[in-house]
Amino acid sequence: MIFAGGIPATFPYEGDFMNPETKDLLYKYITRNPNIHPEDAAQLWRYVGDLLCSSSGGIAQIGNYHGGGSPIMEAIAITTQYDIEARKQMVKKLAGIPKRPKNS
Numbered sequence: 001m002i003f004a005g006g007i008p009a010t011f012p013y014e015g016d017f018m019n020p021e022t023k024d025l026l027y028k029y030i031t032r033n034p035n036i037h038p039e040d041a042a043q044l045w046r047y048v049g050d051l052l053c054s055s056s057g058g059i060a061q062i063g064n065y066h067g068g069g070s071p072i073m074e075a076i077a078i079t080t081q082y083d084i085e086a087r088k089q090m091v092k093k094l095a096g097i098p099k100r101p102k103n104s
Contacts, residue, residue: 008049017042040097047095 016022017039027038030045051057078084092099 007045008052011042011045011049014042014046035103037100040092040100043097044091044095047091 031038
C-alpha cells in the first residue's frame with residue numbers, strides 16, 4: 001500500500017507522551033515550529049495516522065489518489081480556490097487540537 005509507513009504508521013503511542021522518562025525527548029523530536037505546541041503536533045499526527053493507517057482510511061486514500069486527477073492540478077486548485085486557513089482550523093477541530101494563544 002502507498003501509505004503504509006513513515007510518521008503516521010510509526011508515531012509513538014499516546015502513553016509514551018505521558019511517560020516522564022520519554023515525554024520530553026518525544027516533544028523535542030516532534031517539534032518543528034516553535035509556535036506550535038508539541039502536544040498539538042502529536043495530536044495532529046495521531047489524527048493523520050487514523051486517516052491513513054486504519055483499514056477504512058487506507059481504502060479511502062487509494063480511491064482519493066486515483067480519482068483526483070493529476071497532483072499538480074489538485075495543488076493549483078487548492079491554492080487558488082480554497083480558504084486554506086479555514087481548512088487548517090477545521091482539521092485542528094476534527095483532530096481535537098485545542099485553541100491556544102500564539103507562542104504557547
